[in-house]
Amino acid sequence: MAEQTRRHGSQIVDHGVSFNLWAPTARSVELLEIGQPPRKMPRDDDGWYQLLSPTAHVGTRYQFRINEDLVVPDPASFFQPDDVGAPSEVIDTAALRDSLIYPGRPWAEAVIYELHVGTFSEAGTYAGVEEKLPYLRDLGISAIELMPLNDVPGRHNWGYDGVLLNAPNARYGRPEDLKRLLRAAHALDIMVYLDVVYNHFGPQLNYLHSYAENFFTARHATGWGPAVNLEGQDGSFVREFLVDNALMWLRDYGFDGLRFDAVHALKDDSERHFLIELAETLRSQLAGRHVHLMLENEANQAHLLERSNGRARHYDAQWGDDFHNALHVLLTGEDEGYYRAFADRPLEHLARSLTEGFAYQGENFPLHQVPRGEPSAHLPPEATIFFAQNHDQIGNRAFGERLSRLVRPEKLEQAMALVLLSPHIPMLFMGEETAAETPFLFFADWTGEAAELTREGRRKEFSHFKAFATPETRAEIPDPCDERTFQASKLDWTSIDQSPAGARFRALTTQLLTIRREKIVPLVKRGFVSAQRDLIGADPRMGGVDVRWRTEQGEVLQIVANFADHELPMPPLVEGESLWRLRGSEAEALVPGDIIVRLGQKG
Structure with missing residues (x-):
């Protein structure tokens, strides 16, 4: 083509x-x-x-x-x-295009490190990220994912309210500086992904309504107002605009993949859905490279992740929110907000996510009282990206607390081992590898009415939580439009570098990623043909899981984890190599916080 x-x-x-x-x-x-x-x-x-x-x-x-x-x-x-x-x-x-194109790396090798350019370094620039690339390579990271770069009004923003999709934010540097970052990453064999937002535009200085009303449609609604128009003749121009944007990032700048934000809000009743057209066009135009396409999709649409001859037909993977939410409940005991949908049977939800990708595959979803998801057990583990933390799950908390502020160190270590040693694609959020405690808050630089609506919306969002039931407690929530909220979200590398606890956790992360590279990735490349799961203990809310994946050659990867606060009986372990044992000995019992990872052979 x-x-x-x-x-x-x-x-x-x-x-x-x-x-x-x-x-x-x-x-x-x-x-x-x-x-x-x-x-x-x-x-x-x-x-x-x-x-x-x-x-x-x-x-x-x-x-x-x-x-x-x-x-x-x-x-x-x-x-x-x-x-x-x-x-x-x-x-x-x-x-900006390179004469010698970096080919990328196979999807099975991806270890993703999500970061926000403006808060990752003190400088808050592309150059600030570039300085840390050797550190990330030595850690074992093979891909960095940048939160959206599209330009937004003001000095700082998460990037999800962009109004000029093709313009990389000047606060981080010029286009040439962004290209320099990608070249430096590729020289270290680190892939670079970009988060893009096609489902809505920001509330300030978006002029499209003034001269291109047809860019949006009243036929569909989203949480951000009228939907982007993807249907009919007018919709064809919009689709072209969005496809051009994706091609620009991938072809001109040389990004190795894109993560598409909240695609469930891309409303399209066309015979050929925009997401299918987008994936088919990108794969056709960029054939010969490893280009990875990722989704955030509350609808859990497994058909978008189908494989053909072992390769993704359209999208490589979806963010595994089901896994995260179940794990968060097990680690923290929290059961408000969206965690409520996972609080009744968190062990079962976690184990099903580990073996089948999604916890909800068409069952009634408690938060909305409608069916959610499609059957996903046939998909390979690498069709889902697993994480214990990300920008949303931290930043959508009132005070932006990381897990390091919510759970004991041993639980943090257990979560890290589970994420990095499962056969699903792992993702870390910036600073997680050091158990950083700096918050990551929701911030924007709106002015006037948009700023006030953002403040009030933020407080209203938490009004259903017990801790924020009164106007007084809600008033304590940091103002998203206050410069101090942005500054508080910057990683403090001086503190990280001087922290003995941070150094220990960083060493743990490096050790786990070495095991992943040497032992887990080869299994993922060979492919798993089946998975099974068992729950350990009588309590469906707080016990353990025993999960096994088997390759066609008969290799068995087993993960056993105890999330309870008491000992659990030891399940049968596969004969073979012990890849990881977090705590405990060869005793018959699983101690609290334990996680065992073994690689064996089934006859």
Whole structure:
């Protein structure tokens, strides 16, 4: 399939720059090129305004004026050097492409480290991340995942409320600095993934409604308002825009994969769902590389993760929220909010996630009283990404507490061993490898009404929790729009580097990842053909699990874990090699917090 020709945004051509804006509900559009008089842009029947400027070049700044009144940036801008409301800059993203393309690594080798560029280092820049790459390589990390880079208003933001999807946030550096980060990572054989958001746009300085009302549709609703329009003729332009965005990150910048945020909110009744078109287009356009496509999907749609001849047809994996939620209940005892759906049978939910990927596969989901999920037992373990912590599960807590502030060290170690030594793809959140205690709070830099709505929405979100039942307790929740909330979320590397406890946990992480690389990854590559699970103990809320996976060659990987606060009887262990024993001896009983990982052979 030939490479698609991008129509959105500014395009470098032989005799200048072609400017393109899809504005079907605008009456007129003018190009405001800095240093040149305003020029009216002609329109075609599909609502495209296009103009070739012979005076423009790479580095030119420009805006559009809508209906002789509203001045806006290019919605397909490739860079906003002075924030989203200021002029856009012409960038030749094709010039960023490498002549020698990094091929990536097989999916089975992925060990993902999620980070937020603005809080990962003191500098809060791409260069700050680049400085830590040797550290991450030595730890055993094979892929970093950057939280969204698309530009948002203000000085800091998680990135999930972007308004200019093609423009990497100038707060972190220029496009060339981002490319330098990827090249440095690839030189160390570290893949780089990016989190992208296609289900909604942010609340401030999003001008699409002013000239492209058809970009959204009232036929479907989401938690963020009207859905992005993916249907019909108008929807085809939107789909093209989003596919172009994905191709830009993967082809021009050289990202090795994308994580698509909350795809259950991508409402599409078309004969060919947008998610299928997106995956098929990306895999066709980027054939020959290891490109990994990941989903966050509350709907647990196993059909998006199907394999053909051992390879993902569309998407490599989905974030394993079911696993996380069940594990969190077992570790902390918390049962409010979304944990309520896992608090009745956390052991069963955990064991089913370990052996079948999803805990909910069509059963009634207690929080919504509707069926959730599709059967997933036929999928391989690597079709789900497992974690004990991530940006959501930490940042969506009122005070952004990490597990290191919620559970004892031995439980933290048990969770780390389970995540890193299971055959599912593991993911760590920045600082987790050192048991860091700095919070990761929800932060944004909105102003005016948007800021007030965000504050009130944050407090209302926790009004159903016992700890925040009164206005006084809710008032203690950090203000997301306060600069101090952002600053408090930065990793304190000085403290981490000087912490004996952090050093011990970092050594544990490195040891576990060495075992994974040498013993678990080869099994994942050979492929598992079956899995079985048993619960240990009589209490369905607090006991142990005995899980086994078998390869076609008869190899058996066994994980036994005790989440109770008392000893449990030892189940039969497979004959073979002991890969890990967290605590306890060869005694017959499983002590609290114990986890055993063995590799044997079944005749």
